[in-house]
Every structure is written in structure tokens, then in C-alpha cells.
Amino acid sequence: MSEFKLSRRDSLRNIAVLGVAGAAAAAFATVPAEAAQPHMSKALSDLQAALNQLQAALPDKGGHRVKAMELVKGAIDETAKGMAVGAM
Template sequence: MTEFKLSHRDSLRNIAVLGMAGAAIASSATVLSTSTANAAQPHMSTALSDLQATLNQLQAALPDKGGHRVKAMALVKDAIEETTKGMAVGAM
């Protein structure tokens, strides 16, 4: 088998691009539902941002982790959804 190797610079560039794309997707999905709730819920807002950053890092990680990376991404996505729902309830 042929191994494909990226340079350190290419790897960092790819991580940055994936991170920005993931952040754009995640923030566009939650901005409308959480923009007013964020000001009143700084801890939940920070948690949501941290979860989105975590998801971005997991997406940028090398894929071969015995299924654990994929499961972690699913759990983080669930946590993002639950945090967003909690913020919506807290804003009522």
C-alpha cells in the first residue's frame, strides 16, 4: 500500500479550514435560536462554544480511532443539541 503523507504546514492548514467550516456550520445552526439567550446565559453560551470547538477538533483528528472518534462526535453533537434546547428553555 502507498502511504500518503502531508507536510506539517498542509496538516495545519487543513485543520484550520475544517475548523472554520465546522464553526460556520455550527454557528449558523444555533445563532438564530440562541442569540438572545446567550446574553442571559453566559455559562451555557460558553459551554456551547466549547462543545462546538470540541466537535471541530474531533472532525479534524485522524479517523482511525477504533470507532471511538466517531462515537465521541455523535455524543458531542447530542450535547450541542441538548445545550441549545436548554438555552431555549432558559430564555423563556
């Protein structure tokens, strides 16, 4: 049986190449999809903040507060769907 031996230089080069490739793959795997969509991400954050404020408001608004919450929830859903499509 023949033995295959790598030189130190070859071993170090292989480690360096694998390290760079692994780091690049890890960077892509850990970046959330919304990172490439700063405006959509900000809009989603603002919509969630608006919903929180509407939920904290006094309920006596003639049904308009409830309707506004429904519309904001719809906007949150549509924004999230848009971000998912944009990430493809």
C-alpha cells in the same frame, strides 16, 4: 373643526418619552437569549470547538472518534434546547 395644538414643551416631552421607550424596546429586541446565560453560551462554544477538533482528527480510532462526535453533537443539541427553555 377645532385644532389641537401641543406646546413646544409638551412636544419635546413626548419625543423624549417615546425615545426612551423606543430605545429600551430596541435594547431588549437585540439582546440574544444566550446573553443572559453566559455559562451555557460558553459550554456551547466549547462543545462546538471540541466537535471541530474531533472532525479534524485522524479517523483511525477504532470507532471511538465517531462515537465521541455523536455524543458531542447530542450535547450541543441538549445545550441549545436548555438555552431555549431558559430564555422563556
